[in-house]
Amino acid sequence: MNRRHVLAGLAGLAPMTVAGRVWAAPKADARLLVVFLRGAYDAANVVIPVSSSFYYESRPNLAIARPGSGVGSALSLDVDWGLHPALASSILPLFQRGEVAFVPFAGTDDLTRSHFETQDTIELGQEVNVRRDYRSGFMARLAHELTGVRPISFTEQLPLTFQGEVAVPNVAINAVGKAGIDSRQAKLITAMYEHGPLSGAVAEGFRVRDEVYQQVTDHMMEASRNAASPKGFELSARRIGRLMRETFNLGFVDVGGWDTHVNQGGATGYLADRLGELGRGLAGFAEEIGPKWNDTVVVVLSEFGRTFRENGNHGTDHGHGSVYWVLGGGVRGGRIAGEQVAVDQPHLFQNRDYPVLTDYRGLLGGLIRQLYGLDAASLGRVFANVTPKDLALV
């Protein structure tokens, strides 16, 4: 097993200083959650280029007003950027505490503008122009490089990013319920699968089932003392926070519904509602994970951005560059990170979309290198032939 090999080598290293902080190497108790916004969220209306008059010209119906211009105006992040008002009570406080960084002009060089192709591209994290290996996602490769890691996917199906050599459990986190299959039946079923290809999945499934049920129900009993119980993504995210505080330290979750071709709304409306739920979920996650928030990084990403100009139906079509979010108690946030250009017509990609200036593999590579203290060889096995971008995010 090559990871043992690598780690044996790393374990001998003295604690090292990265970005001014002392890490043990490798950082065994770091937690990483990747949140995938499927459907290509309209980044330009979430992290808003408020100093760009071109933005306001391009979006006569959708634009969010400049900060300070009354109800529904953008929340100021810095002189050039503002935040969607639906995130006022959830993400803005985190940003002000310096626990959120936004990376605009981030994405892939996949130009199909196909949701499904580009989602695959990102989840696989492989080089372009190389034949894709659909059995090797980047999070599975990362799990393989780390020791003491407990990966989990908070999804109904195992996403591509967790396909690989490591058997990763999945759990439909919004639908955890009491098991009907008892432990005797579980044993008999496990025995039937023992020598087949699904033996690992079946055994792991029963193990994780009991663990998750225990923790989620404890949590529900505590939470029921509060008045309203959360729903939708907030419920999921809070459960995830709980599970990642106690047990799991490498997670993936996806949130759908971002493909807004028609009537996406502005300060209020469809996109604002989705965003509000996302923000409440992420803030809830931070709350539930408690003291471990300081060792946690959450990356929020999406397959691509949307057309910079609004379309004829008060919506936006498939574009290119996006804005990624990096959150965590130890994140060097409160800023807009990465390379930037003026948001004007000449800088649009194909006169249509945000350009991509920060490649997602470089961004994630730089992040996990710092987070886990991965050496170049190890990082190369997660993201082959990539120059990690050092945005000093952790």
Add this chain to the structure above:
Amino acid sequence: MGGPRAGKVLVLGVLVAFGLGSSAEVRAGEPPVHASPSAAPAPVAAPLVFSPHDIAFVDALTWGANASTMARFHALGVEGWLKEQLHPARDTLPAEAQRQIEALEISRRSAPQLVTEFRDRDAALKNLPSPEEKGAAQKVYQADMTARAREAATAAILRALYAPDQLRERMVWFWLNHFNVHQAKGNLRLLMADYQDNAIRPHALGKFRDLLAATLRHPAMLRYLDNAENAAGRINENYAREIMELHTLGVGSGYSQKDVEELARILTGVGIAGPNIPRVKPGQEALLIRDGLFEFNPARHDFGDKVLLGRTIEGQGFAEVEEALDILSRAPATARHVSRDIAIYFVADNPPEALVQRMADTFQKSDGDIAAVLATMIRSPEFEASLGKRFKDPVRYVFSAVRLAYDDRVILNTQPVQNWLNRLGEGLYNHETPDGYPLVSTAWTASGQMTARFEIARQIGSGAAGLFKPAEEGAVEQPAFPLLQNSLYFSGLSARLSPATRLALAQAISPQDWNTLFLSSPDFMQ
């Protein structure tokens, strides 16, 4: 339904008591009898015995082998049965299933009637004076829409479980998934029944071009992928892109962003008929099309010339769409893309390239004749080699379990089935994005998926699932214990069980437990 009943009497003749594990082995040792084309149903007292091969063959092309389908297979022989499946005369149902479908609201009112009714209700409820009344009325309105989608699912499930034209029903699901729409958007819940029964089913074994055109003219698709909003000067690319990427050519087949934009222009004005006839410029009246809920409105159409995949299409109205559909449905990339998806669905996650190519050749030679493409696949050595090995996706898993458990005894409530499919992540009309559910088995084998499946196995196997509790208020559940250890089990299914499965089954402590373990076994998963 016109199938001979003799076979049914034969196979239902033996109901074996629970717990005779050893008798399974004895039966399994008997020489298998192959169904031959000439075999007529003979007056034999013993149950029919089927080879694992025959069961796997029927299983692969239906929603699950059960005693009555195997009897039909025996009666007709391989060739006769296959011919009936590929070219079914009519989609007739057993009387009880038919009765249930006819009792549904969606059977009594057409899609345009439903849409009009709900449009009127929506307008009326907006005029209600108090917010409380409005809120309450809105709730009822939404619940009624949801009920129409549930009825559509009921009809789909009853057909899947009991229709004699089983292969057609498999293909109805396949095409519904290929041309996926999601019920949660707008009023799509009202349209699901019409979409599956009038756009998809009539063409499920017919010509691909007709199927594509039927989905393009259906309001469910036009609403779901926003083409109802696509108009000259107000282009919406969504549907145009997905037609090329998902429905026809496939991504990476060589079309460009420019082609997407051109097809979007061709599709301007293709939309949904409202209550009023649109005003059209003088001279363009003849170009207006209104057909049920479909409308082509020339006033919203971009009449400029377009270039699609290198071919110039002159601006002329809806005829442009017909031209585009010809180009797209006859493109070699479409033949390959569609054939490959069919092969993935039936044969393997990575179907052999040679098989896909032969199917694609048939597709092109037959001008997209779906039954012909299926015949090429079914007669291939690759298909033969895959029998009994294809991992069941959740829909196939649940349907095959219910078919085996109750054979042709028609369930009285489909809600438990709908709930199982939702829980397993493959609910009917519930996939949010236009790519449809994954066809590859790796999407359904993750650990959490497997444990969810075992829970469903327990619910079906323990017989208390509510399948025979009629939906009517106050109805009493009818006794119906699932008989999985039935004649088909002893006359064929048991022969393919692995030693590990036999060992586990031998430790069952009750019939419920035996059923749960059997439905949870790796052997039943494929």
